Amino acid sequence: MKTMTCKQLGGACDKVFKATTFDELAAMSKQHGMEMFQQQDAAHLVAMQEVMTLMADPAAMAAWMGKKKQEFDALPED
Numbered sequence: 001m002k003t004m005t006c007k008q009l010g011g012a013c014d015k016v017f018k019a020t021t022f023d024e025l026a027a028m029s030k031q032h033g034m035e036m037f038q039q040q041d042a043a044h045l046v047a048m049q050e051v052m053t054l055m056a057d058p059a060a061m062a063a064w065m066g067k068k069k070q071e072f073d074a075l076p077e078d
């Protein structure tokens with residue numbers, strides 16, 4: 001298992017996600033992001049704005065995800 005925080009994944013809080021693969025971790029982060037979006041959490045809305053901008057550009061989004069995956073791969077196992 002590896003650990004990353006919401007902030008490390010482009011979010012706005014220190015919520016911790018633990019997963020074996022980056023895909024799992026990204027899914028958890030996405031789920032959390034959607035919950036925060038539904039609650040209209042101001043800090044997350046601002047953070048998500050940046051991710052939304054990235055999503056409009058698939059190449060930029062892929063590059064961003066690739067960078068996050070590298071960070072994940074570089075982490076030590078818990």
Ligand SMILES: [Zn+2]
Binds near residue numbers: 011015032044
């Ligand atoms: Zn968060």
